[in-house]
Amino acid sequence: MSRWISILWLAFLFSIPLWMIDLYVLHILINTGIFVIAAMSLNLLLGYTGQLSLGHVAFFGIGAYVSALVSLGFDLELTDTYTFVFDAKPVWIAFLSGIIAAGLFGWLIGRVAFKVRGAYFVIVTISFAEVVRLVSLNWIDLTEGPMALNNIQPFTLGIPNLWEMTLYQKIPNYYLVLVVAIVCYILIRRLVHSRIGRAMIGLRENEPLATSVGVNVTHYLVIATVISAAMAGAAGGLYTHYFRIIDPDIFLFIYTVTMVIMVVSGGKGTLAGPIVGGIIFGLLPEILREFAAPEMQWIIYGIAMILIVFFLPDGIVPALKNWWKNHRSKRTDSAEMDAGT
Amino acid sequence: NETIKIGVSQPLTGAVAASGNYVTQGAQIAESFINDAGGVLGKKIELVIEDNKSNPKEAVATAEKLIIRDKVSVMMGAWSSTYTLAVMPKLMEYGVPMVVETSSSGKITTSGNPWIFRISPTSQMEAKSFGTKVDQFKIKKADFIVVNNDWGRGASEAFQEVLKAKGISVGTVETMDAKATDLSAQLAKIKSSGGDTLFVTSGVEQITLVLKQMKEQRLNHQVITTGGSSSPDQLISQAGAAAEGSNHLLFFAPWFPESAPNPSVATKFVNEWNKRGHNFAGLTEGFRGHDGIMTIAAGIKAAGKNDSKAIQQALWDVKVKGVNGNIEFIKQGPAGKESAQNVPNVYVVTIKDGKIALP
Amino acid sequence: MKTVKSDMSEVLLNVENIAISFGGLVAISDLSFNVYKGEIVSLIGPNGAGKTTAFNIITGFLKPNSGSITYRDKSLTGLAAHQVAKYGVVRTFQKTSVFDGNTVIENIMMGLHLNGRCKVWEVLLGLPRVSIENTRLEERALEILDLVGLSNRASDMASDLAYGELRLLEVAIALAAEPALLLLDEPASGMNPSETASFMKTVSKIRDEGTTILLVEHDMRMVMGISDRVVVLNQGEIIASGTPKEIQNNPKVIHAYLGYGDEDA
């Protein structure tokens, strides 16, 4: 039953470009998809290990910058006489490098998380993101600072020397984002339904107890942050090669906030939560754009958030699940009664 | 009775919202001027204004929307160089020309994007033009404090070059985050450098802070602001006595519209601006929106049809009497893919006895 | 120290001269004792004597200022709590402590952490052995619930349980970690005499299945009814140890701990 629902969903998602002729809608979907991936990655940390990373955008941005730099090539004057020259690499290598780099930083933050939890973890991540932002802003030799890295190559798919396709167009980009999102979803689902996921949840619920039954806290926090960071990095790579510009504003706090909104409103610690939240809060600004003045768009956005929390405090997905459960149990109740008479 | 749509991408919210709104107001004035005069090609023009939220990603989103959804064949935008640079690949992708009204980064016209038509000066142009007036300031050693973005850094490089060429030495160069309010650390450092003149490049808010905090720390440098958007009126009202004696490079001096190259155009614009009750201080920014839309309208008229490619071709030959001066384009950038650049006028004003004066 | 049952010759846990203080407060001044394989030892003593603190030290939650802990010839001193658990030394907490936001069966599944073997990459690749292992763990979890008598609440949320059930769940979680040595910190507090009696049977069953038990408990019926040996701690020092009978009649213990005239015992 639920398998059929997922297949239907997939078929729907894959079919969109076939009938959706408005390219602008595809653009919005691509953009939303990228943020859905980022939100899913955040959910792994926030929803499953209970560690709120308010600097998640740092991983996203690191993935984006590394991917951009590797695909563009760069040179660094290390000393007066020695300049380190890095040649441009194919985009898919760049994309992987971005993921790996983000994962490495995830490892670093995960190690720090060994020491700090809760609010302290929050602030370490915020600080980390701010430091990374300031580095990207000030290390002009490498990142061009506020002048931004421009003319980044679009994604290229292909077999070297045989066949190659550069994704300038919306449709292939859409499929690319969709595939990456599905892969991330599957990985996260496998993870949380395993003993590794349970260890993470255990940490969230009761850390001393989890430790007492043999869960190595550091180990699992590091695993969670590495995987989460790598996925955020992948989202960043997609972003870079789709928008083809990257500047220090990518590290803005508001992006992390957006991800948090997506996760929590959708339902943290649920697999579908970040997707639902991501779609709603990814599309909302675009829908509002048509109707309201800029400030009003934001105000409506904020009010929508407040209302969601007021009426669905655990998020949309758990609320729907509950509703479905009650609905079903009511139905079976009445069915039983029917049978009885 | 169909209209000709012109896309406008400006920062209407976020960090630089104030400026974006002024430019938009100027553009709307131009829109009504044109439509009152019967529009172009027998149709009225209609501005489709999108908010790029002071953010490059959103700037891309506005371009996507304007081009694919609203089907505009020409755009104006996107204020900051970063936003403009972000939009540029989209212009190539869809083949749509854009008039750039504010951005100052050299990169915009040198990167080989033939869809760019810039009416604002680059920092180099501004600096070069300042070079012709530099002697009157009697500078021996100059310090810089600039906002940490393409604009500030670009200006500091360009002006340093011009000053060095004149044999003037450069002391401390400090940057400040666009949102920073406490600049005392930078100023303490500048104080110990021993220069006599301080070049300031930033938004008017930060210039206000620089002026006030200089006074607090007893910094007696002569101040020259660059970038053209410093709205001396606002400085006078907000920094008070601290603004006294400061000099400002502008691209339009709304106090003296009659001394502009096209006095009637400038006067008409200033009058309309005031009539609409817009903030007078915004005029130093708002005129760009006007000039940009006027240029686009001229381009459409010359093209004879509302078609991107045709407009791009036609823009090369337009001559527009703008508020800043006469607008016409020269070629910049790699051969075969040149961008268009106008050479604007630069003015210097001084604040004397709480009033704006020509030096 | 005198051994009580000669057949219990294998020392499982050896605590030697541990001491700890918090700020100026000496919580344990000098504590040494042995636990032999297969026995149930009770550690009793007045409130604040340092029993929970001793548990914290043995299981790696606190580092002692001095002294050593040896488990089957391996030193536990200075190991982290999760490492201690790996050796098979598992504790429960005095303050009720379960995974609140999860169902009872999920609680046990989390307790079964060490029972699983699958690596991260195996999980990410979705190898078949992952789901085989999951099924196995689930079966094991149900067995454990059966043992403590919570099967009927398997799918209820832990936060919905009453106090006494929570205490059982805690023991079940600890059991899931397959302890060779189980440290129970006041497991029967909050149970009424009947519940305590049936709980004692559960504990004996656990012991009979090969788990050695170190018990902290203030319920003297339980302590006296189940222990092979009792160690009495007072102000961070051992003041007596011996069979329940000996302890019950030890004047020092009566004075410091039992109080005069313990009518029900």
Next chain:
Amino acid sequence: MAEFLQHILNAIVLGGTYALLGIGLTLIFGIMKVVNFTHGELYSFGAYMIFMFSAMLGLNFFLAIILSMVLGVLLGGIIEFALLRPLRGANIDTTMLVMIGAWIVMQNLEQLSWGGVAKSINHPFPLDPLVIGEVSVSWIRVFVFFFAVILIIGSYYLINNTKLGKSMRATFQDRDIAALMGVNINRVYTATFALGSGLAATAGALLGPVFVVTPTMGDMAALKAFAIVILGGLGSIAGATIGGFILALAEEMGAGYISSGYRDAMGFILIILVLIFRPTGLFALKERYG
């Protein structure tokens, strides 16, 4: 040397207001456990209020400060009543989300009502600075500093030595039990939030005339306030005070001697370091296992 002394003086003066922001937040975030994203908005609210009273309506400057404080307290109370009270007992993420929403709404309302143009406020203090040897500081900053110090001492006393302070701490440690002790829970919630908000608004009202007032001025302020609270240890007034001064010193020295581009980074690097070596901040509360 003069430069060095000037940096130190700047840091001390700045630290006072950082501390004010920090203790306001430590009440709400550290004690109430509400991740308060509106803190920065109350800061800018205070600044706009003094702009309105002093620059627009022409009231006495000091009266304007007092009025801004009072309105800040009121607004805080209203936010608590309208947004947090209905969510009593909800978890920390839920309330955080509401506060994010409120933040976005408030900031854009400000933008709508005041426009994006920065406002500047005149003050009655002489423009010429107070000169001490080779260094100087403006009179308004001296005033701000002493005003802040008085408020800090007052808050410290309130939390640690008054019945209200005690009932605040009790309430946020165990709400039900505090109610059993006879504490009026709702009143304590509202009072705490209002007080914290009032301190933020006061910081804004004090700094508005020193700097300029913009709708987004609160964002960085809030971020720094969070940093200060964590640096000092959650819920510790003394910690937040010292944290505020340390942050100011780190920033000032970093900007002065390393690079002004990294000015804001200094504080954050400091925080990461502090937390690596002292994971619960400088003034942490003890916990125990078992």
Next chain:
Amino acid sequence: MLEIEGLNCYYGKIEAVRNLSLKVEKGQLVTLIGANGAGKSTTLKSISGILPASSGRILFEGEDITKASARTILDLGIAHCPEGRRVFPYMSVQENLDMGCFRRSDPKQIESDLEGIFDRFPILKERRLQMAGTLSGGEQQMLAIGRALMSRPKFVLFDEPSLGLAPNLVKTTFDIISEIRDQDVTVLLVEQNAYAALALCDHAYLLESGEVTLQGTGEELKGNDYVREAYLGG
């Protein structure tokens, strides 16, 4: 003095107390026994006002307190020593005790009450300045008892006061309870230590699955076969 009629309490959808009625006369010591999850604590919580009853009536000295706030109920003279210690972890022992007399303003009396509690539990005096959260379990329990008494109640709800206490202190605790009863303070006691509770009480109720299934004097219940079997361990 206290009268409950048809009380129903819910946690979300879970019904914890069903149609419960009981009566406590002035000066009496009444005890409530029952298995885990029977609803004993829930009953106490709804009397003291931290868990609103969904229906039914609670009268205290003739006054309806069903909907009253915890604060009002405290002011009427009811104190509640809750299950599971629940001390304020980040406040010192002294501050916790101060919270106990939050509504009182008779410093002299408070001082002497404080001394009384310190006499009973000398360890608390020793640990006056220690953070309550770092106390041992039993020490916290003593603190919770002391704190409840600090309000000088005329009616006390004790929820498993002997939990986690060493035998000698269990005795002390029961001594305290019978002593305050002698001072005309009414007590409603929930205890797992059913022997002691039944021995001490004037009247007892047996609670099962949220309902009263049996009541009588302590002796009567002690003598009841079912009670012996199910609650006294045979």
